[in-house]
Amino acid sequence: MSELKRAISNDTVDSLKSKYLTYFGVKSKKNLKTELVNSIAEGLTDQTILKTYLGKLSELEMALLQESLFNYGGLIDRGRFKLKYGDFPNKPQSSIWYYRQEPSDAVMVFFFTVGSDWYNIRKMPEPVMASLKQLVAKPEPDTLTTVVLPEPLPNHHILFERERLALSELHSIQLLLQDKQIKVSEKTGVASGATLKKVSSAVHEYYGDDPCDDAKGCESMLAYGWLRLLGNSKFTKQSGTTLIPAKKTDRNPADTIREMWAQWLNNKKEDEFRRIDRIKGQTGKGKRYFTDVLKRREVITAYLKGCEVNAWIAFADFANFMFITGADLEVTTALHHLYIYNPGDGCLDGRSWDYLEVRYLRCFLLEYAATLGLVDVVMAPPDHDESFDDQYGDMECLSRYDGLRYFRLTPLGQYALGLTDHYKADHKESTETPLTIQRQGRIAFDREPTPWEQRFLSLYADHHKDHIWKLSRKRMMETLQIGGSVDELKAFLQARDDQPFLPEDCESILKQAAANVGGVEIKEEALIVNCKTQDIVEFIINDKVLSKWCQRLGKQQIVIPKSKEKKFKESLNSVGIGCV
Incomplete structure (x- = not known):
C-alpha cells in the first residue's frame, strides 16, 4: 500500500464517504473502505480535478491551504492563522462540541489522521502536498512592520534612550564596584535591597516607584539587570559578600557591553522567567519541564537581528510576528504545572503564548537587552496593558515588565549582536541642551538637561544647584581610570557651547587630567x-x-x-x- 493510501485508510468509512462527497460533489456508490481509499487517492493527485476543486474554495480557505503547505508543514495551526488573518474557516456549528473547533469540510478533505487513534493530529500526506504545491501559490512572506512614534507620546508613556544611558551608567556602576559598595548574597550572588537602591540611584530607572500593587520591584529593574549581568561577567568577582572588579580594564564601554551580552547568552544557571513571579509552580515538579534557556535566548536574538536599526517597533507587533512565523520559543513543556492563583485553576489554558512566552520576551528585552543599551524603549505603567485580562481575580498586571510598548534596535545593539564589526554611535535624533562653559570649570545649562546628559556629566562634574555643574578633578580621575575619555567629555561640552574654543582654564583642567591618568602606579603591597x-x-x-x-x-x-x-x-x- 502506498504512503498516501495508508494515510487515507486511517479515517473511518463514514469520514471517507463524507470527504468523497465534498471533493467529487456526488455520493460514493462504493461502500468498501478499500474502494473509497483508492478513489480518494486517485482524485487527490489528479491535477485536473484538483484545479477545479481549488477554484471553488473561499479566499480564507485557500489562505489556510497556502499556510499549511508552505508554513505549517502540512498541519493546521489555528492560533497562528487567526492572529494573522483575523478569522478562521470554521466548520458550521454542530451539536457535537468538538466540531466547533474543526476547519471547514472543504479544507479538511486534504487532511488525514496521523496514526490510528481518532484524536491524533490531522496532517496533509506528502503526496497530496506535492500535488497541491504545483497549483497553489506561496503566501506573501511575513514582514515585521516598523512604526513612527506618535507625537506627542500618549499620557504616561516615556521614551528611554537606553543606548546613551547604558554607556554612562556602566561607568557609574564601575565606580561603585571600585569603592566596594555592591553587596550580594554569598551563596546566590543576588544583591541586597539596600544595594539595589544604591545602584538604582546610579542609573535611570523606568519607574520612580511601584506603579501598581501587582508590579513589585518596578523601581529597580535596571539595577537588578546590571547586577546580574555584571555578576555573570568576567569583569567582576565576588569577595565574600562584596562584588568587586576582577581586573582593571581599559576596554571602551561598547566592547565591555558586547562581551557582557555574549557571556549572559551563555549563562545556563539563570532563567529570566523566574522574575515573572506572579506565575506560580516554577519550582518542584514544574521546574524539570522548563525548556533550555540558552535556546530561548538564541531564538529571541535571531529575531532581534532581523530588526531594522534605529526603527521603532511596537512590542505587540514583534510578539505577534514571532508567533505568526512559528518562533520556536517555548517556556515549558508541561503547562499544567504552572498557575496564577491556585494549582489547577486553568488560568493559563489556551493562553500559554500570551501569559508565558510574551512575558518572558518582555523581561528579556527590558532587564537585559535594554539595560545594556541594545534597544531603546518606550514605557507605560504596567497596569495599562490591555492585552492582560484577569478572568479569575482583580490583578492589574501580570508582571512588572508589562509596560513595554515600543523598542528599537540601536547601533550598540547592532554591534553587540555581531551584525557589524565596529560601533559608531548615531544620536542625531537626540536633543542637545545648550550650555555655557564659565571660569574654573563651571558649566551652566540654559534649561534642564536630558536624563542622559545629567548621567554623563555626573561622571566628570558635581551638580551644584539648578542647572549649574562644576568639573571635579576627583570624579574625572575616577572615571578616566575605568575607561572614561577626556576627548569624549570635551566633545560633549563643545557640541553644546556656541564658543569656538573652550575657556583657557577649562582646557587646562582637561589637559592636566589626561596627563595625570596613571601618574602614580601602585606596584605591590x-x-x-x-x-x-x-x-x-x-x-x-x-x-x-x-x-x-x-x-x-x-x-x-x-x-x-x-x-x-x-x-x-x-x-x-x-x-x-x-x-x-
Whole structure:
C-alpha cells in the first residue's frame, strides 16, 4: 500500500464517504473502505480535478491551504492563522462540541489522521502536498512592520534612550564596584535591597516607584539587570559578600557591553522567567519541564537581528510576528504545572503564548537587552496593558515588565549582536541642551538637561544647584581610570557651547587630567616593620644583604616589600635578630 493510501485508510468509512462527497460533489456508490481509499487517492493527485476543486474554495480557505503547505508543514495551526488573518474557516456549528473547533469540510478533505487513534493530529500526506504545491501559490512572506512614534507620546508613556544611558551608567556602576559598595548574597550572588537602591540611584530607572500593587520591584529593574549581568561577567568577582572588579580594564564601554551580552547568552544557571513571579509552580515538579534557556535566548536574538536599526517597533507587533512565523520559543513543556492563583485553576489554558512566552520576551528585552543599551524603549505603567485580562481575580498586571510598548534596535545593539564589526554611535535624533562653559570649570545649562546628559556629566562634574555643574578633578580621575575619555567629555561640552574654543582654564583642567591618568602606579603591597631599638634600625639599613629590601620610614621603623617578608626574616635570623 502506498504512503498516501495508508494515510487515507486511517479515517473511518463514514469520514471517507463524507470527504468523497465534498471533493467529487456526488455520493460514493462504493461502500468498501478499500474502494473509497483508492478513489480518494486517485482524485487527490489528479491535477485536473484538483484545479477545479481549488477554484471553488473561499479566499480564507485557500489562505489556510497556502499556510499549511508552505508554513505549517502540512498541519493546521489555528492560533497562528487567526492572529494573522483575523478569522478562521470554521466548520458550521454542530451539536457535537468538538466540531466547533474543526476547519471547514472543504479544507479538511486534504487532511488525514496521523496514526490510528481518532484524536491524533490531522496532517496533509506528502503526496497530496506535492500535488497541491504545483497549483497553489506561496503566501506573501511575513514582514515585521516598523512604526513612527506618535507625537506627542500618549499620557504616561516615556521614551528611554537606553543606548546613551547604558554607556554612562556602566561607568557609574564601575565606580561603585571600585569603592566596594555592591553587596550580594554569598551563596546566590543576588544583591541586597539596600544595594539595589544604591545602584538604582546610579542609573535611570523606568519607574520612580511601584506603579501598581501587582508590579513589585518596578523601581529597580535596571539595577537588578546590571547586577546580574555584571555578576555573570568576567569583569567582576565576588569577595565574600562584596562584588568587586576582577581586573582593571581599559576596554571602551561598547566592547565591555558586547562581551557582557555574549557571556549572559551563555549563562545556563539563570532563567529570566523566574522574575515573572506572579506565575506560580516554577519550582518542584514544574521546574524539570522548563525548556533550555540558552535556546530561548538564541531564538529571541535571531529575531532581534532581523530588526531594522534605529526603527521603532511596537512590542505587540514583534510578539505577534514571532508567533505568526512559528518562533520556536517555548517556556515549558508541561503547562499544567504552572498557575496564577491556585494549582489547577486553568488560568493559563489556551493562553500559554500570551501569559508565558510574551512575558518572558518582555523581561528579556527590558532587564537585559535594554539595560545594556541594545534597544531603546518606550514605557507605560504596567497596569495599562490591555492585552492582560484577569478572568479569575482583580490583578492589574501580570508582571512588572508589562509596560513595554515600543523598542528599537540601536547601533550598540547592532554591534553587540555581531551584525557589524565596529560601533559608531548615531544620536542625531537626540536633543542637545545648550550650555555655557564659565571660569574654573563651571558649566551652566540654559534649561534642564536630558536624563542622559545629567548621567554623563555626573561622571566628570558635581551638580551644584539648578542647572549649574562644576568639573571635579576627583570624579574625572575616577572615571578616566575605568575607561572614561577626556576627548569624549570635551566633545560633549563643545557640541553644546556656541564658543569656538573652550575657556583657557577649562582646557587646562582637561589637559592636566589626561596627563595625570596613571601618574602614580601602585606596584605591590608593603610591610611596615617596627624595630625594638634605633641601633637595630641602623644595623639593618647598613647591612649589605638586608639593606637591599628595606627603606627607613621613621626613627624605629622601616618598610619592606610584602613579597620579601620570608627572605627578610631568614636573613635577620642568620645575623641573630629575631622577628615576630
